[in-house]
Amino acid sequence: MRAVGVRERNGRPEILQARRPEPGEGEVLVRVVAAGLNPLDWKIAEGMLESLVPYDFPLVMGADFAGTVESCGAEAYRFTPGEQVFGHVVSEPVGGGTYAEYVVVNEAGSIARAPTSIPLTTAAGAPTAGMTALGIMDSAALRSYESVLIIGAAGGVGTFLTQLASARGLRVIAATHGHDQARMGAFGAASAVDVRTTELAAAVREEYPGGVDALVDLGSTSAEEFARNTALVRDGGVAVSTLDAASLDALHGRRIEGINYHLAASAELLERLGEEIDSGPLTVPIEVEVPLDEAPGAVARNRAGGARGKTVLLT
Numbered sequence: 513m514r515a516v517g518v519r520e521r522n523g524r525p526e527i528l529q530a531r532r533p534e535p536g537e538g539e540v541l542v543r544v545v546a547a548g549l550n551p552l553d554w555k556i557a558e559g560m561l562e563s564l565v566p567y568d569f570p571l572v573m574g575a576d577f578a579g580t581v582e583s584c585g586a587e588a589y590r591f592t593p594g595e596q597v598f599g600h601v602v603s604e605p606v607g608g609g610t611y612a613e614y615v616v617v618n619e620a621g622s623i624a625r626a627p628t629s630i631p632l633t634t635a636a637g638a639p640t641a642g643m644t645a646l647g648i649m650d651s652a653a654l655r656s657y658e659s660v661l662i663i664g665a666a667g668g669v670g671t672f673l674t675q676l677a678s679a680r681g682l683r684v685i686a687a688t689h690g691h692d693q694a695r696m697g698a699f700g701a702a703s704a705v706d707v708r709t710t711e712l713a714a715a716v717r718e719e720y721p722g723g724v725d726a727l728v729d730l731g732s733t734s735a736e737e738f739a740r741n742t743a744l745v746r747d748g749g750v751a752v753s754t755l756d757a758a759s760l761d762a763l764h765g766r767r768i769e770g771i772n773y774h775l776a777a778s779a780e781l782l783e784r785l786g787e788e789i790d791s792g793p794l795t796v797p798i799e800v801e802v803p804l805d806e807a808p809g810a811v812a813r814n815r816a817g818g819a820r821g822k823t824v825l826l827t
C-alpha cells in the first residue's frame with residue numbers, strides 16, 4: 513500500500529510502499545480516507561517517544577485518521593465492516609501510522625464512529641487537536657473561570673479551544689502570530705492580538721489590569737517564555753502548557769495552578785468530540801487538503817510554522 517514516512521530516526525519524510533497491515537486480536541483494519549497532520553507526527557519521527565516505546569523502520573507517520581472499517585480481527589466486536597470511524601492511534605512499536613491507505617487500530621483505543629454531520633475528510637482533522645482542547649477544558653476546569661488568554665490560538669488546538677471556551681461563556685483573548693482578528697472572531701474570540709505587531713502584555717493589561725483568570729500556552733517551549741506569559745494571570749488563576757514549560761520555577765512561587773497538559777486520548781473523549789461537532793457549533797478548522805503523495809511537503813510546511821487550522825492528507 514502507499515504510505516508516507518521515514519526510513520530512519522529524523523529521516524526525511526518520503527513516499528513508501530508498505531505492507532498492508534492485518535488486524536490481530538481485538539483490532540480493526542481501517543481503510544483510511546484522510547489523515548490529519550499534527551506537529552506530533554514529525555516530533556515522533558524525530559524520536560520524541562524513543563525512550564518510551566520501540567520504533568520500527570521504515571516508520572509510517574501519522575496519528576489521526578478518518579475512514580471506513582475494512583475488516584475486524586478475532587474478538588473485535590465494537591465495529592462492523594463498512595462503518596465510518598475516526599480516531600487517533602500511536603502504534604507500539606511506533607511505525608504503523610495513518611499516512612497510509614490502511615491502518616490497524618486496537619478497538620479499545622481512541623477510535624469512535626465518525627461525526628455524521630461532516631465529511632470524513634473533515635473529521636480527519638479533529639482527533640488530536642480536538643481531544644486536546646476538550647481535555648484542557650476538563651483538566652483546567654476552565655468552566656469556572658471567565659477569561660482565558662490562548663497563546664497560539666490560530667493553530668489546530670487553539671482554534672478548537674477558542675470555540676469550546678467561548679461556547680462555554682469564557683472571554684477568549686487569542687494571541688496569534690499574524691493578523692487574525694476576523695478569523696478568530698468567527699471562532700468566538702472576544703479579541704485577537706497579533707504578537708508580531710502588538711505588545712501582548714500591554715494589550716492584556718489594558719483589558720484585564722489584574723490579569724486574566726486562565727492562560728493556555730500552546731507556543732512557549734521554555735520555562736522562561738512561559739513565566740513571562742504567566743505574569744498576565746491573576747493570583748488564584750491557572751496556567752496550562754502543552755509543551756512541558758510549566759515548571760514550578762516558572763511560576764515564581766505565585767498562587768497560580770500550573771499544569772503541563774498531556775493528552776490522554778480515549779474513545780470516550782473522541783465520542784464527546786464527535787457529539788460536540790454533530791450538535792454544533794464546533795467546526796473543524798480545515799486549512800488545506802492535500803493528496804497523500806504531497807505529505808512530505810505538507811510536513812515541511814507544518815514544521816516551518818504558520819499553521820492556520822488543520823492540514824489533512826487525502827489517500
Ligand SMILES: NC(=O)c1ccc[n+]([C@@H]2O[C@H](COP(=O)([O-])OP(=O)(O)OC[C@H]3O[C@@H](n4cnc5c(N)ncnc54)[C@H](OP(=O)(O)O)[C@@H]3O)[C@@H](O)[C@H]2O)c1
Nearest residue numbers: 551664667668669687688689731754773774775817818819
Ligand atoms: N501535550 C500534548 O498532549 C499536546 C497535544 C497536542 C498538541 N501539543 C503541542 O502543542 C503545540 C500546538 O499544537 P497545534 O496542533 O495547535 O500546532 P499548530 O497547528 O502548528 O499551531 C500552533 C500555532 O501556534 C502559533 N504560535 C506559536 N508560538 C506562538 C506565540 N508565541 N504567539 C502566538 N502564536 C504562536 C503558531 O504560529 P506560527 O507557526 O506562525 O509561529 C501556530 O499558528 C504543538 O507544539 C504540539 O506539538 C501537545
